[in-house]
Amino acid sequence: MFTGIVSGIARVSDLVDKEGLRTLILDFPTDALDSLEIGASVAIDGVCLTAAKREGDTASFDVMQETLSCTTLGALKLGDAVNFERSAKADVEVGGHLLSGHVDGIASILTVEAPENNCVITFQVATRWMKYIYHKGYIALNGASLTVVEPNKNDGTFRVHLIPETLRLTTFSDKKVGDSINFEIERQTQVMVDTVENFLEARLGDLISAQVQKEIGTLEKIKE
Numbered sequence: 001m002f003t004g005i006v007s008g009i010a011r012v013s014d015l016v017d018k019e020g021l022r023t024l025i026l027d028f029p030t031d032a033l034d035s036l037e038i039g040a041s042v043a044i045d046g047v048c049l050t051a052a053k054r055e056g057d058t059a060s061f062d063v064m065q066e067t068l069s070c071t072t073l074g075a076l077k078l079g080d081a082v083n084f085e086r087s088a089k090a091d092v093e094v095g096g097h098l099l100s101g102h103v104d105g106i107a108s109i110l111t112v113e114a115p116e117n118n119c120v121i122t123f124q125v126a127t128r129w130m131k132y133i134y135h136k137g138y139i140a141l142n143g144a145s146l147t148v149v150e151p152n153k154n155d156g157t158f159r160v161h162l163i164p165e166t167l168r169l170t171t172f173s174d175k176k177v178g179d180s181i182n183f184e185i186e187r188q189t190q191v192m193v194d195t196v197e198n199f200l201e202a203r204l205g206d207l208i209s210a211q212v213q214k215e216i217g218t219l220e221k222i223k224e
Contacts, residue, residue, distance in 0.1 A: 002043045002099040004138075004145020006083045006170045008032060010044070012076050013058060020065040022074065024049070028057045028084065041087040041101065045171075046143030046182040047071050048101025071103045072142075072180050081171045083143045097138040097145050103182045105129065107141065109175055110157060119162040119172065125183060127156040131193055132185040140184040144170055 010032075014025035024044065033054060036042070040051045042061070049061040068074035076082070088098075111122040123141070125133070130153045133139060137148050139158075144166065151158040167173040175181070 001088050002048070002085050002101055002143070003088050004097055004099050004140050004143065005085065006144050006166075007085045008083075008169060009081050009171055010084045012078055012080045012082070015076065015078065022063045022068055023052070024061045024063060024073065024076065026059055026061070026082065026084075028059065030057055032084070032086075033057060033059055036086070043083075043085040043087075043099070043101045043143045045072060045082045046099070046101065046140055046184055047073055047103050067103075070105065071182050072106060075180070081174065083170050085143055097140075097186060099140050099143070099145070099184055100187065101143075102184065104185050105183060107181045107183045109177055109179045109181065112175065112177060117164060119167055120159055121162065121172070121175065122157055122159045123181065123183075124155070124157045127153070129183075129185060130156055130158075132190050133158055134189070137189060138186040140186075141181050142171065143182070144172070 008029050010026040010028045012024060013027045016023040016025070026044070033056075036051055036054055036059065038051055038054065041048050042051055042059070043049070044061065047063075047067060049063065051059050052062050053060040063073050105125060107123040107125045109121055110124050111120075113120040130151060133148055133151050135149060135151055138145055139148050139160075140146070141160065146160040146162070146166075148158045148160065162172055
């Protein structure tokens with residue numbers, strides 16, 4: 001479990017590709033991996049990965065084909081920067097929102113605006129995800145918990161505003177139009193929306209079924 005408060009930036013120092021598997025070797029800031037044990041979870045650009053090996057400030061993570069297919073990790077190159085967050089502890093302050101590290105898909109950057117002391121980025125996702133993305137709601141982008149503004153359900157777009165501290169601690173300051181970003185929707189919102197939809201679908205189905213049965217009964221009486 002993660003909080004969406006990015007700890008910092010790591011860089012790809014090596015990549016080992018095998019059939020159906022990619023091993024990421026990442027260099028982390030000094031002391032960022034203190035007490036990290038093999039098997040521990042670390043979010044890399046919002047993707048929950050398992051530490052397979054550690055040497056000093058370098059750690060390795062094995063990424064299976066399914067994860068490579070539905071995230072941006074398969075496109076990483078030597079020297080690329082990634083956001084990282086260590087898994088949350090029981091007494092941690094949740095400054096963002098709870099994340100699983102299970103990425104839902106990839107968003108693309110449509111525009112990047114840079115008003116003074118600010119940065120505004122417009123993202124686009126498949127429209128089917130927009131029912132979970134609402135004004136002032138949460139979304140995780142490359143592992144960072146951010147607040148949505150100006151969602152447009154019709155074209156699948158929304159915007160986020162990034163303060164200087166977020167830009168300093170994450171890779172967003174280097175992002176440009178056309179770049180791809182991992183996103184994870186807020187789970188409580190998804191559960192509520194899906195529950196309501198399923199209830200309405202079942203209820204309407206019952207009503208339609210009852211109406212059909214009524215009409216069939218009427219036709220049978222007419223035939224008699």
